[in-house]
Amino acid sequence: MIRYPALIDGEAGAYGVVFPDLDGVVAMGETIDEAMLNAEESLRDAALDTERDGGTLAAPTPMEKVEVPAGSTLTSIPLIRESGKPVRANMMLDEAVLAFIDAEAKRRSMTRTAYVSYMTRRIAQMGG
Numbered sequence: 001m002i003r004y005p006a007l008i009d010g011e012a013g014a015y016g017v018v019f020p021d022l023d024g025v026v027a028m029g030e031t032i033d034e035a036m037l038n039a040e041e042s043l044r045d046a047a048l049d050t051e052r053d054g055g056t057l058a059a060p061t062p063m064e065k066v067e068v069p070a071g072s073t074l075t076s077i078p079l080i081r082e083s084g085k086p087v088r089a090n091m092m093l094d095e096a097v098l099a100f101i102d103a104e105a106k107r108r109s110m111t112r113t114a115y116v117s118y119m120t121r122r123i124a125q126m127g128g
Contacts (some may be wrong), residue, residue: 006018006039008075022058040118040121
């Protein structure tokens, strides 16, 4: 999976994300988590638009070479490409883990599948 460096700035209620390697690819959010999730979507959309137009995205700059302006935080956002094809995955989970997944999914008004997908993206964003 490719990860692009991203810079987050702003304050509670208004965070922004920019990609130093990709002019014009930006995202916003009321929280840092929301801004990062929106950045993932913006990155995916940019990749799709660029490829549809016959181009390729610039290669990501190594994190240690990114200049970080004062007031910004450096992170990385994964480029997660969706195939649109659902695939069944049978898994064995500890019953307490599954109970947690079900409780969180219900609290967020999500299905179990949507919650697991959401959390997988969150872990990928954190570099896990």
